[in-house]
Amino acid sequence: MLRVAVPNKGALSESASAMLNEAGYRQRRDTRELVMVDPDNDVEFFFLRPRDIAVYVGAGTLDVGITGRDLFLDAQVDAEEVLSLGFGASTFRFAGPVGDFSSIDQLEGKRLATSYDGLLRSYLAERGINASVVRLDGAVESSVRLGVADAIADVVETGTTLRAAGMEIFGDPILKSEAVLIGRPGANPAGVDVLIRRLRGVLVARQYVMMDYDVRKDLVEQAAALTPGLESPTVSPLQNSDWVAVRSMIKKSETNRIMDELYDIGARAILVSSIHACRI
Numbered sequence: 001m002l003r004v005a006v007p008n009k010g011a012l013s014e015s016a017s018a019m020l021n022e023a024g025y026r027q028r029r030d031t032r033e034l035v036m037v038d039p040d041n042d043v044e045f046f047f048l049r050p051r052d053i054a055v056y057v058g059a060g061t062l063d064v065g066i067t068g069r070d071l072f073l074d075a076q077v078d079a080e081e082v083l084s085l086g087f088g089a090s091t092f093r094f095a096g097p098v099g100d101f102s103s104i105d106q107l108e109g110k111r112l113a114t115s116y117d118g119l120l121r122s123y124l125a126e127r128g129i130n131a132s133v134v135r136l137d138g139a140v141e142s143s144v145r146l147g148v149a150d151a152i153a154d155v156v157e158t159g160t161t162l163r164a165a166g167m168e169i170f171g172d173p174i175l176k177s178e179a180v181l182i183g184r185p186g187a188n189p190a191g192v193d194v195l196i197r198r199l200r201g202v203l204v205a206r207q208y209v210m211m212d213y214d215v216r217k218d219l220v221e222q223a224a225a226l227t228p229g230l231e232s233p234t235v236s237p238l239q240n241s242d243w244v245a246v247r248s249m250i251k252k253s254e255t256n257r258i259m260d261e262l263y264d265i266g267a268r269a270i271l272v273s274s275i276h277a278c279r280i
């Protein structure tokens with residue numbers, strides 16, 4: 001039975017369960033359930049703290065798990081990213097009191113508070129910056145005001161928490177994070193290929209739409225160049241032999257631009273529909 005770790009609380013928990021559910025797996029009904037078997041799919045789900053998930057997968061006691069890229073890299077375990085899952089996006093950044101810092105060179109000799117000390121120490125070491133790292137469990141934004149640090153390195157999503165604490169970001173992002181599926185390098189446990197294919201299907205269904213339109217036969221090459229699809233668009237004959245119908249998958253985010261450009265070259269009856277599920 002495939003053993004899968006899923007965040008039990010926090011920023012990634014709901015979206016991770018929703019994605020697995022959309023991929024056809026049973027998910028827990030009660031947030032207090034810690035283990036759940038999905039007998040139809042031969043998968044066992046373990047609901048764990050996202051920070052601990054990398055530890056279990058790294059130790060090989062669980063086959064794969066969903067966690068944040070930042071938490072995974074911070075844990076420094078023997079595992080690898082298998083698939084990016086397209087939710088839980090955040091950046092990991094330096095921040096300091098407004099006006100105090102403008103570049104990371106100014107961090108030399110300073111005290112830096114963070115909950116991600118593994119990640120921060122490797123970043124500083126790679127750049128030869130000597131700063132002392134103060135490891136805190138959370139609410140890191142308060143550490144400077146309370147006198148235990150000069151600056152922080154923390155997760156920033158909207159920036160609201162930083163602003164409220166009178167701080168601002170500086171320097172380039174240390175890391176761009178999102179939820180990822182992690183596994184053991186070289187391992188291929190039974191059922192993992194199906195899990196990955198299903199999750200990819202959910203990603204595609206979320207990111208793509210199906211576009212249909214009619215276009216004059218002599219314009220089909222021009223139109224198809226705008227909608228190349230994943231392999232190649234489907235072109236079908238119409239009753240009126242001067243026209244054809246075209247069907248192709250396109251990125252949801254590009255829908256309106258493509259519709260406008262198709263219309264401009266003469267395509268008509270342009271229809272967009274969502275993809276409920278797919279295997280690519």
Ligand SMILES: Nc1ncnc2c1ncn2[C@@H]1O[C@H](COP(=O)(O)OP(=O)(O)OP(=O)(O)O)[C@@H](O)[C@H]1O
Nearest residue numbers: 009010011012068069070071088089090155157177
């Ligand atoms: N607004 C956000 N706040 C915190 N984490 C976020 C946010 N958006 C995305 N994430 C991601 O969620 C993960 C952190 O999850 P979570 O907040 O559950 O962990 P935690 O901070 O260790 O736990 P807790 O806050 O419950 O003590 C990281 O991968 C982080 O990048």
Ligand SMILES: O=P(O)(O)OC[C@H]1O[C@H](OP(=O)(O)OP(=O)(O)O)[C@H](O)[C@@H]1O
Nearest residue numbers: 138139140155156157158159160161162
């Ligand atoms: O940029 P924002 O949208 O404000 O989000 C970022 C904040 O959210 C997280 O805190 P969380 O709620 O997980 O609390 P914690 O610091 O105790 O982990 C993170 O550590 C930041 O403090």
Ligand SMILES: [Mg+2]
Nearest residue numbers: 010011138155
């Ligand atoms: Mg948190």
